[in-house]
Amino acid sequence: MARPFLRGIARRAAGSVAAVLLTAASWTAVGSGIAAGEGPAAATAPDGSYIERVDRVDDRRSDVSVYSAAMRRTVRLAVVAPARPAGPRPVLYLLNGAEDGLFPDGTEVSWLTRTDIRDFTAGKDVTLVDVLDGRYTYYTDWVADDPVLGRNRWTTFLTAELPPLIDAAFDGNGRNAIAGVSMSATSALALAEAAPGLYRGVGSFSGCAQTGTDPGRRYVQAVVLSGGGNPWNMWGADGAPAWTDRDPSADANLAKLRGTELVVTAGDPAAPGRADGAPTSPPGRGLEAAVADCTRELAARLDTDGIAATVRYLPGGQHAWPYWQQAVREAWPALARALGR
Incomplete structure (x- = not known):
């Protein structure tokens, strides 16, 4: 889970889009229990990425496996349709924290x-x-393959490979938004900047956007190390240009968010309050205080650059899922505008 993992980070840290045109779409079986004519379209992109398998879990959820040609591996997703689909519709992409996801034993933290x-x-x-x-990858394109975390081309996957496949298979209308928590709060900003206009709304919850300067750079390195990876395989050795070039909070990158519905939140542990379901003795207050400092710096840069954003500090905030549930609910009006809803 993100919360205990990030307690470890707090200790250690102290020391353009390629155009993808679908070339094939057919109503053939793509997953267990899906008969021809009943399931999502099996779509293949020119680079060889394709939807490998779709398993219906219930009337709304499907577990989907997508082969990424860029990463040369299969990526697992959960796709949830609305209760009453009404034709082509927008898509909200959700990214999880560094220690979240689907585990080999079937446990899902998401x-x-x-x-x-x-x-x-x-x-x-x-x-x-x-x-x-x-997990642990920051959903970015790495400069080198990693012996533990493998080949990571997440920017390519999430900006060029996946969205057209999802639109073809699940009746998307081309309008997208993205939200992330903790590690992936930084990623959500970076992905929107990497493909201006693809993600019209961004929710960045409890992240530290400053990857080119300390302490944000040290947080990133601690995350990768905690997953057994080598952070120098991500953006090069410490101090390499990519650490600054890919910093979502750099002015040149923030400019790419102009016109995006942007919501950034962090907890305010000093303010009284507690989200429903949050622990009464929060272990994540110290980390969330550091996150709030990162958020204040980001907010100041956005203001200086004249980029509109909604920035919120949640009272009693902790680095925990109940606060991210609260955050996405409060962000919904902005995300809904971005999605045309």
Whole structure:
């Protein structure tokens, strides 16, 4: 889970889009129990990425496996349709924390198991795509393959490979938003910047966007190390240009968010209050205080650059799922505008 993992980070840290045109789409069986003519379209992109398997879990959720040609591996997703689909609809992509996702024993720690976002969006005619792989990777394109974390081309996957496949298979209308927590709060900003206009709304909850300067750079390195990876395989050795070039809070990158519906939140542990379901003795207050400092710096840069954003500090905030559930609910009006809903 993200919370105990990030307690460890707090200790250690102290020391353009390629155009993808679908070339094939057919109503053939793509998953267990899906007969021809009944399931999502089996779509293949020119680079060789394709939907490998779709397993219907219930009337709304499908577990989906997508082969990424860029990463040369299969990525697991959960796709949730609205309760009453009404034709082509927008897609909200959800990224999880560094230690979240689908584990080998079948345990799932995700937006769908730790928040009520499925029920909350049931009547909103929006498709949810929860990415269940990608732990410790910051959902970015790495400069080198890693012996432990493998080949990571997440920016390519999430900006060029996956969205057209999801639209073809699950009746997407081309309007997207993205939200992330903790590690992936930084990723959500970076992905929107990497493909301006692809993600029209961004929710960045409890992240530290400053990857080119300390302490944010040290947080990133601690995350990768905690997963057994080598952070120098991500953006090069410490101090390499990519650490600054890919910093979501750099002015040149923030400019790419102009016109995006942007919501950034962090907890305010000093303010009284507690989210429903939050622990009474929060272990994540110290870390969330550091996150709040990162958020204040980001907010100041956004203001200086004249980039509109909604920035919120949640009272009693902790680095925990109940607060991220609260955050996405408060962000919904902005995300809904981005999605045309």
